[in-house]
Amino acid sequence: MPTKAVSLNVDKSGSFAAQTVRISQGDENSTSIVATILDGAQPFDLTGKSVRFKCVLPGGKVFMDEGVTVSNAEKGMMTFTLPAEVAAAAGEVTGALFEVHSDGYAIHTTKLEIDVDSTPTVVDGSACELAMLNDYRSGEQASWTYPTRSGMAFAGWYKDAALRYPCGASDTEGAAYAKFVKVADLFQFMGCSLNTNGNVPAEYTTPRFSYIMSVPEGVTSIEDGWYFKKVSDPTKPDVRSLSGNNVVQTGNTVFTSLTFNKVQPKYYGKKFSTKAFVKYTTADGTTVEAVEADYDAFTPAEIADAVLAHPMATQADKDYAAAIKAAVTQEGAV
Known part of the structure; x- marks a missing residue:
């Protein structure tokens, strides 16, 4: 599994170099981020604190994940594996940062840039294309429509380009992948x-x-x-x-x-x-x-x-x- 080391800061008064992570669309738990959290130039002590990851996915949906592991609290070090949801859609994942929680308050780190590279549109003979759910699934369920392709039959909405995770009836907004099979x-x-x-x-x-x-x-x-x-x-x-x-x-x-x-x-x-x-x-x-x-x-x-x-x-x-x-x-x- 590739590992990306980054340094982020809870003191946002200074100027910091951009921290960028690039992954491939459809990847599942493919990249581990090893982050050091600083307070200015000093490690930010994470003792007794919990950390979660937060970002905005392509399409505008806010995503949060509690799966952050503090590996060395005194040195402000933690690890986090990017989940499949982050790699589901090609484009830029915006506003990515870590929230540090302690005694009822939250501190945000500086932001992390995540670029998701596109992947081929054919998976095991099935074609897929990225679209916005709210363009097809507004109103009552009986009125829902779906994208069309010549010679193809729509076979469902998926959260990832690898067509492993189907959407549910409650998924009505944001980006998703339309699966097609040959008629x-x-x-x-x-x-x-x-x-x-x-x-x-x-x-x-x-x-x-x-x-x-x-x-x-x-x-x-x-x-x-x-x-x-x-x-x-x-x-x-x-x-x-x-x-x-x-x-x-x-x-x-x-x-x-x-x-x-x-x-x-x-x-x-x-x-x-x-x-x-x-x-x-x-x-x-x-x-x-x-x-x-x-x-x-x-x-x-x-x-x-x-x-x-x-x-x-x-x-x-x-x-x-x-x-x-x-x-x-x-x-x-x-």
């Missing part, structure tokens, strides 16, 4: 199939669109499902459908399918278009809905073509698919 990582389209059970291809069929859906780690799932276009009039607003037949794969992943029941032959050549979504609550209390970027769109006839060409399709499956194709031809001839 494409939350959805895996498994393909289409035709439900042959109880369906008569000459009269109707049931296309099935199957997905594996996930939510980011550390969130609470609310619901999942799809948006799909009305085949009879694709210009109308999407229809929203909740999934009701989830099969859990892991703690944050489900396998589920959307079926279009009893589709008539006149629609066998029409595109069925679906977009999956997941809705969840982050650890800090923000409600988020992530939606697939593009539609997965296929006609029943295209699904039948895929079945006919598939090397693992059974003869019964191929016979059913062939009947779908025959029904398309017959419908077109009517």
Whole structure:
């Protein structure tokens, strides 16, 4: 652990050289400060006194920490390890000093300059960016919003750039890190199939669109499902459908399918278009809905073509698919 030796003074009448400490953003308990407290030119006796650290973090939040250890009271020496909160946001930590408490009064030392260098915005595949909580979390919790990024899903507010310490619902002001994950990582389209059970291809069929859906780690799932276009009039607003037949794969992943029941032959050549979504609550209390970027769109006839060409399709499956194709031809001839 790097150690930085500084000298601070409780007599602020003189001129003192700036004491500067530089750390990296996202560091946790990375730098130990060994401070000597002077009264003018003499050591300031810390016997019987308690000391705490105080500063103003980027964004304006006042931070205090009692974790100061007096190592040699008579010589005014103490040690303090900078905690993760001080390194959470890049920029200048202002007003950093030590408060010496004794018999109900407090003496402030001269100030310490702390510069926090920025770190990369990607951590284990997740992106993060610094923002102000009060820009998104004012008013009632139901009205809270969150930053957006193209192709990314918001996954929560964090106190540090390393995305180790999530914010809570009570954190509504100051700087924090918005975590994002790739939307494409939350959805895996498994393909289409035709439900042959109880369906008569000459009269109707049931296309099935199957997905594996996930939510980011550390969130609470609310619901999942799809948006799909009305085949009879694709210009109308999407229809929203909740999934009701989830099969859990892991703690944050489900396998589920959307079926279009009893589709008539006149629609066998029409595109069925679906977009999956997941809705969840982050650890800090923000409600988020992530939606697939593009539609997965296929006609029943295209699904039948895929079945006919598939090397693992059974003869019964191929016979059913062939009947779908025959029904398309017959419908077109009517």
